[in-house]
Amino acid sequence: MIKILFFAQLKETLDCCELELDGDGIAEVKDIIELLSQRGDVWAKALNAEKLMMAVNQDLAKANTQVNDSDEVAFFPPVTGG
Amino acid sequence: MVVVVQQADFDLNQEYQTLIEGNQTDGAVVTFCGLVRDFNQGHEIIGLTLEHYPAMTLKALEKIEAEARERWTLGRVTIIHRVGDLDLGDQIVFVGVSSRHRKDAYAASQFIMDTLKTDAPFWKKERTTTGPRWVESEMR
Numbered sequence: 536m537i538k539i540l541f542f543a544q545l546k547e548t549l550d551c552c553e554l555e556l557d558g559d560g561i562a563e564v565k566d567i568i569e570l571l572s573q574r575g576d577v578w579a580k581a582l583n584a585e586k587l588m589m590a591v592n593q594d595l596a597k598a599n600t601q602v603n604d605s606d607e608v609a610f611f612p613p614v615t616g617g
Numbered sequence: 618m619v620v621v622v623q624q625a626d627f628d629l630n631q632e633y634q635t636l637i638e639g640n641q642t643d644g645a646v647v648t649f650c651g652l653v654r655d656f657n658q659g660h661e662i663i664g665l666t667l668e669h670y671p672a673m674t675l676k677a678l679e680k681i682e683a684e685a686r687e688r689w690t691l692g693r694v695t696i697i698h699r700v701g702d703l704d705l706g707d708q709i710v711f712v713g714v715s716s717r718h719r720k721d722a723y724a725a726s727q728f729i730m731d732t733l734k735t736d737a738p739f740w741k742k743e744r745t746t747t748g749p750r751w752v753e754s755e756m757r
Contacts, residue, residue, distance in 0.1 A: 542670055543740035544751040586754070593673035594680075595736060609670060609738075613754030616667065616698060616739025617651055617710050617730060 537561060537602060539571075542611040548581050558604035564589050565598040567608055586613050618694050620678045622669065624701040627711055636693045636715045643692035645719040647726040651710040653703050658753060660745040664704040665752075670738035674698070677737045685714075685729050689721040696729060698739060 536555045546552045561567055572579035581587075589596045590609045602608060619635065629650060636646050655662055678696050685691060692715035699709055712729050716722040734756060741752040 540670070542738065543668055543742070590670070590673060590738070593670075593676045595677075607672070609673070611670065611738060612740065612751070613756060614735065614738055615741045615752040615754050616669070616737050617734040 537567070537604060538607045539567065540607065540609040542609065544612050545581055545587075545610055549578060558602075561602055563598065564591065564596055564600050564602055564608060567602065568598065582610065584612075587611075588613060618679075618682055619696070620675060620682060621695075621697045622671075622674045622678070622700060623697065624699060626699070626708060627697050629708075629711070632695055632697070632711055632713055636695060636713045640692060640715060643715040643717055643722075645717070645722040646713065646715045647719070647722040648711070648713040649726050649730055650708055651730075653705050653707045653709060655705055657743065660743060660747065660750060662705060663744040663746065664702065664707075665741050665743045666702050667698075667700045667709070668740045668742065669698075669700050673738050674700075678733065681729055681732045681736065684732070685725045688728065689716065689725045690718075691716050691721060691725055694725070694729070696733070698733070698737070700739070 539554050568582045695713040697711040714722045714726045
């Protein structure tokens with residue numbers, strides 16, 4: 536299973552902080568985005584936002600970053616700390 | 618190296634002492650402190666809540682620190698970032714860098730803050746006079 540996490544306004548928009556996906560058919564982060572986008576307009580719009588940031592196993596990642604089973608993948612809006 | 622994410626406040630003098638105590642090789646210390654200010658992006662601020670990605674924040678800050686060490690000759694480095702509920706005027710973030718010479722200390726502390734603002738998974742939600750709002754990133 537792949538653990539998926541959402542943070543900040545993205546978590547509120549999706550009303551979801553965490554879910555799990557079967558790793559079958561998932562090779563890259565973009566496969567997760569594609570799969571979750573099928574959940575409806577809200578998900579499709581939020582996960583295809585131009586400035587969306589992502590991380591694989593707590594390292595910043597891109598849509599073409601490889602994902603393996605049991606990885607942790609996180610999606611979040613641009614960070615605003617400091 | 619000291620990298621900490623905490624809810625509690627920090628003491629500037631204590632952090633400065635940690636950078637200089639028994640440290641006779643470094644002739645320069647640069648410290649930066651970020652605070653909650655009263656007006657942001659057209660909104661009057663009462664306070665803010667800092668959310669983070671707990672499993673990633675320390676890792677991200679340690680990576681930034683390591684990158685800074687690759688680029689400049691540094692002695693001690695301290696990064697403290699607070700999370701949770703903060704009020705107007707509260708301290709949010711501390712970066713302290715010691716080095717043999719001031720150029721490296723200045724450059725590294727600026728690099729650490731700049732990179733923290735684009736790469737470290739923290740998000741500010743402001744409590745404003747017109748209700749709560751997520752701060753929009755002004756980076757990139």
